[in-house]
Amino acid sequence: MGENLPLLCVTWNELSELPTHTAQRILATTIGTGRKRNYETRTNMRVIYSIALLLLFTITITRADEDTVNGHGRHHPVPLDPQGSDDSSTEKRTTAMRATSPNMARSMYNIPGGDNAGAGQTVAVVVAYGASTAESDLASFSTRYGLPPCTSDNGCFKKVDQNGGSNIPRDDTGGAAGWGGETALDVQWVHAVAPAANIILVCANSSLSSNLFPAVRTAASLANIVSLSWGAAESGVPQTAMEAYLATLRGRISFFAATGDDGRLSGYPASSPSVIAVGGTSTYTNSDGTLEYEEGWEGSAGGCSKTYTATTPQMSSGSGSLCGQKRATPDISFNADPNSGVPIFYNGTWYQFGGTSLACPIAAGRAAAVMGSNENIRVIDAQHIYNNAVVRDVALGYNYNYSATVGFDLVTGKGVWIGDTDASSPVGPTPTTPSTLNTPTSSVISTSASSTTSTTSTPVSTSTTSISCQQMWSDLPCRTLYEDPTKMNPTALNSARDWLCSQENGRYCQDIQGSGKWSQCNAAEQLSYAMSLFYADHVTSQGDAACSFGGIGVVVLPSTWSASSTTSLPSTSSRKKTSSVAERSGSSTSELTTNDLSTSPPISRIQDSNSGVNVLTLSTITLSLYSCEPVGCTDETV
Known part of the structure; x- marks a missing residue:
């Protein structure tokens, strides 16, 4: 067989599920849900196929834990000159x-x-x-x-x-x-x-x-x-x-x-x-x-x-x-x-x-x-x-x-x-x-x-937010920047969820509602799920800086706000701090409360065109909380 020829093995169930022509051309070992296969010469297929059949009932298949992403399998190395x-x-x-x-x-x-x-x-x-x-x-x-x-x-x-x-x-x-x-x-x-x-x-x-x-x-x-x-x-x-x-x-x-x-x-x-x-x-x-x-x-x-x-x-x-x-x-x-x-x-x-x-x-x-x-x-x-x-x-x-x-x-x-x-x-x-x-x-x-x-492929722009983003937030009852829907007051939370679920024939909520899992989720989880679908559907290469959110975090901003290149931080009097902060100079970050300093992408800079208040937000998980104290928002909101 040759000292460098690999031994290829598959289970009987896996083999029987394959199309006939595929089974006859087995080229690689199947291990989990891996992402690659390597070349196997056809001249050795008869020998390999016979060996695989003889060993079908002696193979132990190890299944990855459900939290494991398996990138190993579906190939067995063959030396190549x-x-x-x-x-x-x-x-x-x-x-x-x-x-x-x-x-x-x-x-x-x-x-x-x-x-x-x-x-x-x-x-x-x-x-x-x-x-x-x-x-x-x-x-x-x-x-x-x-x-x-x-x-x-x-x-x-x-x-x-x-x-x-x-x-x-x-x-x-x-x-x-x-x-x-x-x-x-x-x-x-x-x-x-x-x-x-x-x-x-x-x-x-x-x-x-x-x-x-x-x-x-x-x-x-x-x-x-x-x-x-x-x-x-x-x-x-x-x-x-x-x-x-x-x-x-x-x-x-x-x-x-x-x-x-x-x-x-x-x-x-x-x-x-x-x-x-x-x-x-x-x-x-x-x-x-x-x-x-x-x-x-x-x-x-x-x-x-x-x-x-x-x-x-x-x-x-x-x-x-x-x-x-x-x-x-x-x-x-x-x-x-x-x-x-x-x-x-x-x-x-x-x-x-x-x-x-x-x-x-x-x-x-x-x-x-x-x-x-x-x-x-x-x-x-x-x-x-x-x-x-x-x-x-x-x-x-x-x-x-x-x-x-x-x-x-x-x-x-x-x-x-x-x-x-x-x-x-x-x-x-x-x-x-x-x-x-x-x-x-x-x-x-x-x-x-x-x-x-020759449709234009527009570069990412941070000059303005998209219309869909502004329309989205203009109807929300509490236009405040939140770190986490679980920290929203119940009235604002329920209103935001119900409004979002009513848009576009309910498409942002219908999947989880239809699965029967809706009742298993609290309002914050329901809003987070719907938000993820809305954002994925509406963000474009024009940039939705004021709609940034991450994890289960949500960014809610007044519709009058637009992204700008401003570099100044909000004044102390114009914001609330809800946790300890670690500030760094420059444009790399603003106020952070986790260890994500090294892994966060560039910050979106948001400016209130009416009040002139400048707010820095991360485009991943929102790590700092600000409030413009609009009507209807309370300290319990954040």
């Missing part, structure tokens, strides 16, 4: 599925900027555990593929713990099959796609959501693009606070999350309306390395969220016919099939990896390249993807539940992201550019109707 896939893809294989090199990827996805792609941008990669060889592995990968060095010495690479410090946790014991391989894949392929972008590796203490979610906060405070190649079932992790936090950063931070590799429903955070969910394709190339055609990868997870409502841009995709008002995933896709996967270097050995863990850093790298090449594009969010992204539609292939079709589908989403439009100039091919691929007739280049007229 780095000469097996060069920049011209001249490897001696008869199939059209070839390993993908950095040059091939940048060409097939029309990455702008060349070696300067991603200049001025920072991508944060969030993983669990440490990665002691991450920087040296990246150096070996860069040397092999002629990429510019990305090191801590030249300021390109940085590694921090989940709180932004230097207490990096121990390495995962899984080696290439665990978070170590995941880390190498993510870091190296962000650099492969955007060689000039800075990379920050954020290492959570474990794969528990209680550690990974704080790491996401840290990532968002340090970078404008965040790559998340992991996830868990929506019902498997406590996510309310995390989702509310992500909603505050909509239109400001570009989040990308892998949908998963089991070909079924994608998990969280990919199902969040606040991230770009990245699915997978199988890529077929010509002998010279150019793209021949692509199809939906059978492992690409996608489907309709059971928890989250789609935002307006996401609904514009036509997903409503598939998921109603629920969030549909994926949004876009990139190469994920292990057979057409990519080389990575980990701890002295070359491997070939696939999975949506590959597609996700490719997407994050492309975002860095696009924003680095066009100053008019400040964020890649749902509004950009559905209004301004040029895609190559993928209408072939399928996953476990769905088939790829013309237009939006639940295998590849909108398609493969290959270009962008804005009012000043296109980045990448325009919608009228014909495909030069030797593809089946069902594969076309498409974009939304608004893109064909």
